[in-house]
Amino acid sequence: MTRARLIVLNSALGPLDYRVPHGMTVEPGSIVVAPLGPRQLIGVVWEPERLKTEEVGDNRLRPLIQAYDLPPLSAPLRRLVEWTADYYLAPLASVLRMALPSSGALEGARSITEYRATGQIPERLTPQRAQALERIGDRQGLIRELGIVGGVSDGVIRGLVKTGAIEAIEVTIDDPFPLPAPDHDPPALEPAQGQAAAELRDAVDARTFAPYLLDGVTGSGKTEVYFEAIAQAVRLGRQALVLLPEIALTEPFLKRFAARFGCDPVPWHSGLRQSQRRRAWRAIASGEARVVVGARSALFLPYPKLGLIVVDEAHEPSFKQEEGVQYHARDVAVMRAKLEEVPIILASATPAIESRHMVEIGTYKELRLPDRYGGARLPDMAALDMLQDPPPRGRWLAPELVRALEDNLAAGEQSLLFLNRRGYAPLTLCRHCGYRFQCPNCTAWMVEHRFTRRLACHHCGHMMPVPNACPECKEEDALVACGPGVERIADEVKALFPEARTAIVTSDTIWSPAKAAEFVARMEGGEIDIVIGTQLVTKGYHFPNLTLVGVVDADLGLAGGDLRAAERSFQQIRQVSGRAGRGERHGRVLVQTHDPSARVIQALVSGDAEGFYAAETDARREAAMPPFGRLAAIIISSEDQAEATATARAIGRGAPRRENMAVFGPAPAPLAMLRGRHRLRLLVHASRAVPVQDIIRDWLADVHWPRSVRVSVDVDPYSFL
Ligand SMILES: [Zn+2]
Numbered sequence: 001m002t003r004a005r006l007i008v009l010n011s012a013l014g015p016l017d018y019r020v021p022h023g024m025t026v027e028p029g030s031i032v033v034a035p036l037g038p039r040q041l042i043g044v045v046w047e048p049e050r051l052k053t054e055e056v057g058d059n060r061l062r063p064l065i066q067a068y069d070l071p072p073l074s075a076p077l078r079r080l081v082e083w084t085a086d087y088y089l090a091p092l093a094s095v096l097r098m099a100l101p102s103s104g105a106l107e108g109a110r111s112i113t114e115y116r117a118t119g120q121i122p123e124r125l126t127p128q129r130a131q132a133l134e135r136i137g138d139r140q141g142l143i144r145e146l147g148i149v150g151g152v153s154d155g156v157i158r159g160l161v162k163t164g165a166i167e168a169i170e171v172t173i174d175d176p177f178p179l180p181a182p183d184h185d186p187p188a189l190e191p192a193q194g195q196a197a198a199e200l201r202d203a204v205d206a207r208t209f210a211p212y213l214l215d216g217v218t219g220s221g222k223t224e225v226y227f228e229a230i231a232q233a234v235r236l237g238r239q240a241l242v243l244l245p246e247i248a249l250t251e252p253f254l255k256r257f258a259a260r261f262g263c264d265p266v267p268w269h270s271g272l273r274q275s276q277r278r279r280a281w282r283a284i285a286s287g288e289a290r291v292v293v294g295a296r297s298a299l300f301l302p303y304p305k306l307g308l309i310v311v312d313e314a315h316e317p318s319f320k321q322e323e324g325v326q327y328h329a330r331d332v333a334v335m336r337a338k339l340e341e342v343p344i345i346l347a348s349a350t351p352a353i354e355s356r357h358m359v360e361i362g363t364y365k366e367l368r369l370p371d372r373y374g375g376a377r378l379p380d381m382a383a384l385d386m387l388q389d390p391p392p393r394g395r396w397l398a399p400e401l402v403r404a405l406e407d408n409l410a411a412g413e414q415s416l417l418f419l420n421r422r423g424y425a426p427l428t429l430c431r432h433c434g435y436r437f438q439c440p441n442c443t444a445w446m447v448e449h450r451f452t453r454r455l456a457c458h459h460c461g462h463m464m465p466v467p468n469a470c471p472e473c474k475e476e477d478a479l480v481a482c483g484p485g486v487e488r489i490a491d492e493v494k495a496l497f498p499e500a501r502t503a504i505v506t507s508d509t510i511w512s513p514a515k516a517a518e519f520v521a522r523m524e525g526g527e528i529d530i531v532i533g534t535q536l537v538t539k540g541y542h543f544p545n546l547t548l549v550g551v552v553d554a555d556l557g558l559a560g561g562d563l564r565a566a567e568r569s570f571q572q573i574r575q576v577s578g579r580a581g582r583g584e585r586h587g588r589v590l591v592q593t594h595d596p597s598a599r600v601i602q603a604l605v606s607g608d609a610e611g612f613y614a615a616e617t618d619a620r621r622e623a624a625m626p627p628f629g630r631l632a633a634i635i636i637s638s639e640d641q642a643e644a645t646a647t648a649r650a651i652g653r654g655a656p657r658r659e660n661m662a663v664f665g666p667a668p669a670p671l672a673m674l675r676g677r678h679r680l681r682l683l684v685h686a687s688r689a690v691p692v693q694d695i696i697r698d699w700l701a702d703v704h705w706p707r708s709v710r711v712s713v714d715v716d717p718y719s720f721l
């Protein structure tokens, strides 16, 4: 190759051609450094025939600067990058960026300098220094990473290094990862598990694309089953990727994995330090990392010997990325498996209607695990009618739920109260003049967080202290909290049972795998009687002594009115119910609702999942909604409202007329303002046969808008805000 066509990591630029200098060899997939004006950019060599660009004469080409000594990105990964960019209408460079690490990891350096506290107290202990040292604790990292952890500038950390309170250490970063032992501690499988495991092992052996839906109630042993498929991939010297919906879930997963395989898998998530990321990326790219467990971003990494993909809790909405490239990791994972010609397992106790539909039309094969592992029974479920048996004024727990909590405490068993709302109260208002605290940047109420004594916006992160007086009428002590969040429920529990030991589990309290491990240890050690938590506690954990689950507000998820609202509520409450009675003891679930006759509640209480899914699926089919039809949202946003409106109208006027396709809007988005930007939305609804992406691409190419306006397309949207 004397010429090379590149995708460079700059989404504003198209493909660029370069000359390959003498002595340098590159091939499609090679990672290189190229000049651009006075700057240098990282790029990947691509097949020239697959990227259209203007031909430049040989004499005008600039030479490449460097080719990294790394394996080239494989052809299946290159096709995945193209497919993702095309399907989700994203720039190739933005997708490619997800496959590459920071430039530091591309270089071959084998050690870096990190910093950690020595335990020495500096002579001059300023408040900032004290805060930094307290927050850093026994953590280790780059100066910048410690600055972020300590909430101080890099200068403060450097000052602490000078005083000797923090020291530099050389870290070797390319230490090999331990190899999982496929036969370390294989479990005794029940017959149904054994059958499913055998089929999956065969699929790994066959090395062809084969999508499976591994469906079984919580506690039926899905993880043990897909571990057998992973073991087989490891035996064959291939790599396995496990995607989990949240990093907080990796902790219980790691424990189970280590028990089965004798060592930890290689983790990949946003919580890794730069040196850990670098080490993981290089081990993945070399094929040495055999089993990788990660958040959705692990999907685009360059596995040279991929043999299996597992998507656990595959129904989880958090697999949908809502910023940058708006892709759905579950769907892209299936595409990657197809391109790599390997099997993929979607595991779920409550599969999405989309996945069930793929089983119905014969695209996915279903493996169903019928019983709870070890013969444990599913918990008893009952609805509590909040109109018939309401809690006292200003309280949120119905008398029957309170009695059940009391019984459980007396029996020495653990309870869980589930409410998917962080903070103390979702709305604060002035009882004197009616003033409501709203976020200045978003169409959203400020949520009170009593622990930190602040009002916070859950959309943009804006914070303010809770004032003593109303900002409108200046009346003092007139502010009242409306509605409950988990902190308020925790207060109610403390008032009812002062002797009970409680824990709040939300993203505010469990923000790292280490925090999750601490919580698990306290639960297992019997140091907690009642957990109050958001959706973070609904999955992954296994606490044998947890026998009562109270769903504080089953109607909450239904309020949004988007197309998946009922399905999500059903999944969430089923998942949280699955926490009850997973050991020897029998579990009980009480669901508080204002509408016990709602279809979701009826299905939950009667355990008729099939009936619920059938009715939901029929409703979607009738309305031609996904998976029977297609949706795409076009979001127009700007700090200038008039500009956003004008652009949205121009796009609306240009809407193509097509058969079997309708365009709704533009209309203000439900979140009409977000992070200081005004937002309008158009919604495209089409039948499955309509090539929606091509139509939108052509349509938007004809409309022009100012640089300050952002137009983003969300294909197969999950959020309707
Ligand atoms: Zn007021």
Ligand SMILES: [Zn+2]
Residues within 6 Å of the ligand: 439, 440, 441, 442, 444, 457, 458, 459, 460, 461, 462, 675
């Ligand atoms: Zn906000």
